[in-house]
Amino acid sequence: MMDIKGPTTYSKVTHQFLAIFCANIISLSHGCSLGWLSPYLPLLQSDSSPLFTGSINLEETSWIGAILCVGGVVGNSVFGYLCKLIGRKRSITLLAIPNLGFWLCIMFGHYVYHLYFARFLIGCTGGGLFVCVPLFVAEIAEDRIRGTLGSLLLVCSNVGILFSFVAGCYVSYEIFPYVMIVFPLIFLFSFYFLPETPQYLLQQDKVKEAEIALRFYRNSNNFDSKEACEKFDMEMAKIKQLSKQNNDSEKFKFADLKTPAARKGILIGVTLMAINQFSGCFTLLNYSATIFRDSGSDISPNMSSIIIASIQCIGTYVATILVDKVGRKLLLTTSASATSIGLAVMGAYTYLDKLKFDLHNFNWVPVCSLSFVMLIASIGILPLPFIVLVEVLPKNIREIGSTLCVSSISVTSFLILKTFPILTNVIGLHGCMWLFSGACTFGTLFIIFVVEETKGASLDPVKSRCMSIY
Secondary structure, eight states, rough: OOOOOOOOOOSSSHHHHHHHHHHHHHHHHHHHHHHHHHHHHHHHHTTTTTTTTSOOOOOHHHHHHHHHHHHHHHHHHHHHHHHHHHOHHHHHTTTTTHHHHHHHHHHOOSSSHHHHHHHHHHHHHHHHHHHOOOOOHHHHHHGHHHHHHHHHHHHHHHHHHHHHHHHHHHHTTTTTTHTTTTTHHHHHHHHTTTTOHHHHHHTTTTTHHHHHHHHHHTSSSSSSSSSHHHHHHHHHHHHHHHHHHHHHHSSOOOGGGSSHHHHHHHHHHHHHHHHHTTTOOOHHHTHHHHHHHHOOOOOOOEEEEHHHHHHHHHHHHHHHHHTTTTOOHHHHHHHHHHHHHHHHHHHHHHHHHTTTOOGGGTTTHHHHHHHHHHHHHHHHHTHHHHHHHHSSGGGGHHHHHHHHHHHHHHHHHHHHHHHHHHHHHHHHHHHHHHHHHHHHHHHHHHHHHHHOTTTOTTTTTHHHHHHHHO
8 A cells, every 4th residue: 555645636637638738749740731731732733833843733632632541551550560569658759750751841842752752651640640649548548538538639630730721821831841840849848758658567567667657647646545545556456457467368369359349349440430531521621722612612712721620620629528428429420410411511502503503692601511510520420439449449459459440541531532533523522522421321320320338438348348239
């Protein structure tokens, strides 16, 4: 038993929020890099292109959009392996390398293949980000705030996208990367001083370091009551037990993927990731300026993009408030169904515009419908799959399962981003919107009939709940 002294009450959440915020500074920088494309794509396609090779064509545009996802697959695999090999903290720290590489490529690159490589690097960052950070959150956060802390990944990423959209209106193409490169540098300085997760330290048989880490993340170096001390001891014992169970089956076997809990968890994870992408929201952000240019709206493309990004930030902030109060399943169901309606409305507007109907009095529809889509999607189907993923995967396959599921999102993202510019020429913008709407309708049905609620559940009992569905 530990000494009972000092004024600190057990389990304050300050250090948990601080740690997740520091980790998500790289998410902010990643969002800035994602948002870079939309405001500068019209410039790159114009005769005033800053590239030595001149303006980029449709094929080059599609590759600039899609090669991000090739990097995502690499990032998923490499950083998923590194998480297990060198730990969560060091893996997240290494995310600064491809992120810095992106900004350096934009600074000094003058050919289209430099942009390809830059987007590949930021794909690596994103692929690693969505594997490492959710694991980091799951292993340091208390059950009661795990959903809120997990949502901060998307909040910071979306704030970064918004920042890029706004800065892109006022900062030149050449100066932009010099402004943004400060974020990964701040991240390296702030995140370096945080301890590794207690679970990983115990897996390495570093019991003393694990106890120190848990004390830090619970802000509990001293206790003001016997009850607080006992609660800390109980949590430490629970983590040791889970770590021992994990070490007993340390070597991953493919047979682990055949258990009912594993099959159910991976099915839910992969499908939610597919819904996340086939909602079209990531595509809308990447090509937002050109989408609004082609939609017939009278509002300027860049201003429309800023409105959409602002709405998305509001939505993800609302998600952080609601996720541990309302629950995952209700938010996901509401989000998917409402997103389907918003996309259908956008599709109807662009179809009528193509037929040359007089829509002058309804030119507000594109911005309003897509703002609604981004708001409602940001409350559910955009941030929550990454939270639910870690919660539904059994502990013995959580690392490999997270890598597989997040890799699937890179594959679907590649297909959508690569084909979207071409599809808009083949079936029109309205056809794309209706395809996305149909995907969200399917997602609604899947969530209703397959996904289980995981609000407030500890990570271990979720496995039993998944098994009970079979």
